[in-house]
Amino acid sequence: MKKLLVLFSILASLGLTAKAETESLGIGAGAGVFDGDFGVQIRYPLYFGETDNFAVVPELGLYNQDKMTGRIDIDVHYIFRADKKIRIYPLAGFDLAIQSKSNRAGMNIGCGINLDIREDVQIFTEAKYVLSDWDGFAFTIGLYF
Secondary structure, eight states: OOOHHHHHHHHHHHHHHHHHHOOOOOEEEEEEEETTTEEEEEEEEEETTTOOOEEEEEEEEEEESSSSEEEEEEEEEEOOOOTTTEEEEHHHHHEEEEEEEEEEEEEEEEEEEEEEEEEEEEEEEEEEESSTOOOEEEEEEEEEO
């Protein structure tokens, strides 16, 4: 648990540092499955570039994989058509899974779509594969608000 708190503190400080130079719609919350196991997640995208084509997205998730498993992901998105209502992106990133006394690090690869439903609300859906000792497929759907 101490490791999870330390990592969360590091992610939060990175987010606050990057936020000073970027804009974001806001926090995102979603639900999904990882290899058939249900979970929930929060995320906070940090956009970069002249047209917000790049985003660094730290995520914290909790999944019921035999035991409760915490997942910390940091993904980089390249957003196609960043100025449109529907935005498609490939992603790549880092995954850390924490379960009781076991930790596993891995890499993420996948893609996603963001869809504006109002000026201040977006729907996101994302599919990614986690490459690690606890590898598997994840699908998430949620809202940015």
